[in-house]
Amino acid sequence: xxxxxxxxxxxxxxxxxxxxxxxxxxxxxxxxxxxxxxxxxxxxxxxxxxxxxxxxxxxxxxxxxxxxxxxxxxxxxxxxxxxxxxxxxxxxxxxxxxxxxxxxxxxxxxxxxxxxxxxxxxxxxxxxxxxxxxxxxxxxxxxxxxxxxxxxxxxxxxxxxxxxxxxxxxxxxxxxxxxxxxxxxxxxxxx
Amino acid sequence: xxxxxxxxxxxxxxxxxxxxxxxxxxxxxxxxxxxxxxxxxxxxxxxxxxxxxxxxxxxxxxxxxxxxxxxxxxxxxxxxxxxxxxxxxxxxxxxxxxxxxx
Amino acid sequence: xxxxxxxxxxxxxxxxxxxxxxxxxxxxxxxxxxxxxxxxxxxxxxxxxxxxxxxxxxxxxxxxxxxxxxxxxxxxxxxxxxxxxxxxxxxxxxxxxxxxxxxxxxxxxxxxxxxxxxxxxxxxxxxxxxxxxxxxxxxxxxxxxxxxxxxxxxxxxxxxxxxxxxxxxxxxxxxxxxxxxxxxxxxxxxxxxxxxxxxxxxxxxxxxxxxxxxxxxxxxxxxxxxxxxxxxxxxxxxxxxxxxxxxxxxxxxxxxxxxxxxxxxxxxxxxxxxxxxxxxxxxxxxxxxxxxxxxxxxxxxxxxxxxxxxxxxxxxxxxxxxxxxxxxxxxxxxxxxxxxxxxxxxxxxxxxxxxxxxxxxxxxxxxxxxxxxxxxxxxxxxxxxxxxxxxxxxxxxxxxxxxxxxxxxxxxxxxxxxxxxxxxxxxxxxxx
Numbered sequence: 001x002x003x004x005x006x007x008x009x010x011x012x013x014x015x016x017x018x019x020x021x022x023x024x025x026x027x028x029x030x031x032x033x034x035x036x037x038x039x040x041x042x043x044x045x046x047x048x049x050x051x052x053x054x055x056x057x058x059x060x061x062x063x064x065x066x067x068x069x070x071x072x073x074x075x076x077x078x079x080x081x082x083x084x085x086x087x088x089x090x091x092x093x094x095x096x097x098x099x100x101x102x103x104x105x106x107x108x109x110x111x112x113x114x115x116x117x118x119x120x121x122x123x124x125x126x127x128x129x130x131x132x133x134x135x136x137x138x139x140x141x142x143x144x145x146x147x148x149x150x151x152x153x154x155x156x157x158x159x160x161x162x163x164x165x166x167x168x169x170x171x172x173x174x175x176x177x178x179x180x181x182x183x184x185x186x187x188x189x190x191x
Numbered sequence: 192x193x194x195x196x197x198x199x200x201x202x203x204x205x206x207x208x209x210x211x212x213x214x215x216x217x218x219x220x221x222x223x224x225x226x227x228x229x230x231x232x233x234x235x236x237x238x239x240x241x242x243x244x245x246x247x248x249x250x251x252x253x254x255x256x257x258x259x260x261x262x263x264x265x266x267x268x269x270x271x272x273x274x275x276x277x278x279x280x281x282x283x284x285x286x287x288x289x290x291x292x293x
Numbered sequence: 294x295x296x297x298x299x300x301x302x303x304x305x306x307x308x309x310x311x312x313x314x315x316x317x318x319x320x321x322x323x324x325x326x327x328x329x330x331x332x333x334x335x336x337x338x339x340x341x342x343x344x345x346x347x348x349x350x351x352x353x354x355x356x357x358x359x360x361x362x363x364x365x366x367x368x369x370x371x372x373x374x375x376x377x378x379x380x381x382x383x384x385x386x387x388x389x390x391x392x393x394x395x396x397x398x399x400x401x402x403x404x405x406x407x408x409x410x411x412x413x414x415x416x417x418x419x420x421x422x423x424x425x426x427x428x429x430x431x432x433x434x435x436x437x438x439x440x441x442x443x444x445x446x447x448x449x450x451x452x453x454x455x456x457x458x459x460x461x462x463x464x465x466x467x468x469x470x471x472x473x474x475x476x477x478x479x480x481x482x483x484x485x486x487x488x489x490x491x492x493x494x495x496x497x498x499x500x501x502x503x504x505x506x507x508x509x510x511x512x513x514x515x516x517x518x519x520x521x522x523x524x525x526x527x528x529x530x531x532x533x534x535x536x537x538x539x540x541x542x543x544x545x546x547x548x549x550x551x552x553x554x555x556x557x558x559x560x561x562x563x564x565x566x567x568x569x570x571x572x573x574x575x576x577x578x579x580x581x582x583x584x585x586x587x588x589x590x591x592x593x594x595x596x597x598x599x600x601x602x603x604x605x606x607x608x609x610x611x612x613x614x615x616x617x618x619x620x621x622x623x624x625x626x627x628x629x630x631x632x633x634x635x636x637x638x639x640x641x642x643x644x645x646x647x648x649x650x651x652x653x654x655x656x657x658x659x660x661x662x663x664x665x666x667x668x669x670x671x672x673x674x675x676x677x678x679x680x681x682x683x684x685x686x687x688x689x690x691x692x693x694x695x696x697x698x699x700x701x702x703x704x705x706x707x708x709x710x711x712x713x714x715x716x717x718x719x720x721x722x723x724x725x
Binding site: 022023026030033034037038040041046049050053056057060063064066067068069071072075076079080083084087088091092094095103104105106107108110112113114116117120121124125128132135136140142147150151154155164165168172175176178179180182183186187189 | 194203205206210211236241275
Binding site: 045047048051054070071073074075077078081082083085086089090093145147148149 | 384386387390417418419422423425426427429430432433436437440448452455459462483486
C-alpha cells in the first residue's frame with residue numbers, strides 16, 4: 001500500500017477486496033487467449049477449432065473481470081460462449097463432409113495473406129511504441145459493486161439526461177429481430 | 192513489470208486481432224473464416240473495455256455490449272448464408288464458392 | 294492458530310470468504326461443497342430407485358445392503374471396474390474431454406449458491422448472471438459428446454438434447470429476471486443480482502417471492518420449475534436420453550467411469566437448479582415465518598427441527614430393523630440397519646444438544662454453530678423437496694414427443710414468461 005497508488009486502489013485494499021496476484025492472472029489468461037487463438041486458425045478439424053475458440057472466449061471473459069467489467073464478462077459468457085459457439089457447433093455438424101478434412105488446409109495464396117497480416121502487426125507495434133508515452137501510468141479503479149446499475153442507467157435511462165444509449169439499444173433490438181427473420185427465411189427448405 | 196497497465200491489454204488485443212486476420216485470409220473452410228471474424232470482434236471488445244478502465248467511465252463497456260449483440264446477429268446470418276449455399280453446391284471451400292466469378 | 298483460519302470463525306463476520314479475499318476458507322468451502330454434492334448424488338441414486346419402485350408397487354433394490362442401502366456403492370464400484378471402450382473412428386481428444394465440460398459447468402454453479410447469509414464461496418455482484426452463463430456452458434458438453442461418438446444415435450440425441458436445453462434457457466432466464474425485478478421494490482429502488490442480496494430482499498420485504506403479488510410470483514416460479522426440468526433432461530422431457538427412444542442418446546458410447554461422470558453431472562445440475570429456485574423464490578436459508586413469528590420462543594421451536602428430523606428418521610429406521618425377518622441369514626442386515634439407526638439417533642442427539650446450548654441469540658460458539666446448522670438445514674430441506682418432485686415427475690408422467698416439447702418451449706413458456714415480466718413490472722410500479 002504505497003502512497004503512489006491511486007486512491008481507489010488504496011480504499012479497495014483497505015476494504016479487504018483488493019485483487020490478489022494480478023500479474024500472474026493476467027499472464028495466464030492472456031497466454032491462454034493467444035495460444036487458443038493460434039489453435040483456432042491452425043487446426044485441421046473444425047470442431048477442435050471451435051473448442052479452442054471457446055477457450056479463447058472464456059479467457060477474454062476473465063480479462064474483462066480483471067478490468068472491473070463484471071457485467072460485460074457475464075454477457076460474454078452467456079451470449080458468446082453459450083450461444084454463438086453452440087450455433088457454430090451445430091452448423092459444423094450439419095455441413096461436415098469427410099472430404100474437407102483430407103484436403104489442403106490453407107489457401108493457395110497463403111503467403112500473401114501472411115505478409116499482409118505481418119504488415120498489420122508492424123503497424124500495430126509502431127502505433128503502440130510511438131504512443132506509449134500518452135497512456136497514464138496508473139489505471140483508475142472502477143467501483144465493482146454498482147457496475148450493473150450504472151450500465152443499466154446508461155442503457156435504459158431517460159434520453160438526454162443519463163441514458164445516452166437508449167435509442168441505440170432500441171435499434172439493436174430491431175437489428176436482432178431482422179437477423180432472426182433473415183436466418184429463418186434463408187434456411188427454410190421451401191419458402 | 193509488476194503492475195499491469197493499459198498497454199498490456201492493448202498488446203493482447205492486437206495479437207488476437209492479427210491472429211484473426213491471418214485466419215480470415217489464409218483458411219479454406221468457411222466456418223473457420225467466420226470463427227476468425229469472431230476472434231477479431233473479441234479483440235476489439237478487449238480494446239474498448241481496457242480503454243474504458245483507463246478513462247474511468249463506462250462508455251467503452253456499453254459499446255462492447257453492443258458489439259457483442261451485433262456479433263451474435265452477424266454470426267446467425269452468416270451461418271444461415273453458409274447453410275443455404277451448402278444446400279446448393281455441397282461444398283464449404285472458399286475457393287469453390289465462385290459462382291459470381293466471370 | 295494462524296490468523297487466516299481464525300479470522301473466519303469470528304462470530305461477527307458477515308462477508309463470504311470469496312468477497313473477503315480469504316482464499317483458505319474459500320478453498321475449504323469448495324472442498325466441502327464438492328464432497329457434499331457427491332454424497333448427495335449417491336443418496337439421490339438410492340432414493341430415486343427406491344421411490345420409483347414404490348411408485349410402481351414394487352420394492353426396488355433390497356439385497357445389497359439392508360433395504361438396498363449399499364446399492365449405490367456397488368453401482369459405483371461396478372462402473373469403475375468396467376472396460377473403457379472408445380469407438381474406433383471417434384475423435385480421441387474430444388471424446389475424452391466431453392464429460393469434463395459438462396461436469397465443470399454443473400459444479401461451477403455451486404460457487405454462487407448461498408447456504409447462509411455469509412456461507413457461500415463467493416457472493417459475486419453478478420451472481421445470477423454468472424449462474425445463467427455457466428449453465429449455458431453445459432450445452433456445449435452435450436453437443437461435443439454426441440459429435441465425438443461418431444455414430445448416428447448419439448449425434449441425433451445430442452442435437453435434440455441441446456436444442457431443447459437452449460430453448461428452455463430463454464424461458465428460464467425471463468423467469469429469473471422477473472424474480473430479480475421484485476428485489477428492486479424496496480425503499481431505495483435498486484435491486485441486486487447477487488444471490489445473497491436476493492434472499493435478503495425477501496427477508497426485508499417480509500414475503501417469499503413465490504407469494505409476492507400473488508399469482509405473479511407463483512406463475513414465474515412454475516415457469517422456472519418446468520424449465521429447470523427441461524434443462525436437466527429429466528422426465529417428462531427426457532426424449533433425448535430415454536432407453537426406449539434413442540438407445541440412451543448422447544451418452545450411448547460412453548461406458549464405465551465416463552458414463553458415471555455424465556450421471557454425476559446430470560444429478561449435480563439438478564441439485565444446482567433446484568438450489569437456484571429455492572434461493573430466488575422460496576427464501577433460501579430462511580426458516581418459515583421469520584418476520585411474523587419473531588419471538589425467541591418461536592426461534593427456539595424452529596431450531597429444534599433439525600434434531601427432530603433426524604430423530605424421526607432414526608425412529609423409522611429402528612422400526613424397520615425390528616420388522617425385518619428373524620431368520621439367521623438376515624441377521625447381518627438386521628444388525629447393520631440397527632447400527633445405521635443408532636448413528637442417525639446419535640446425530641439427532643447432537644443436533645438437539647447444539648440447539649439447546651445455543652438457544653439465546655448471543656455470539657457464543659454454540660450459537661454460531663446453531664445458526665449455521667439451521668441455515669443449512671432449511672436450505673437442504675427445501676432442495677430435498679424439489680429432488681423428490683423430480684422423482685415424482687419421472688414416475689408419473691409420460692414423456693413428451695420432441696416436436697411437442699419444442700412447441701411448449703417456444704409457443705407457451707416464452708409468451709407466458711414475457712407476460713409475467715411485463716405485468717410484474719407494471720404492478721411493481723403501481724404498488725410502491
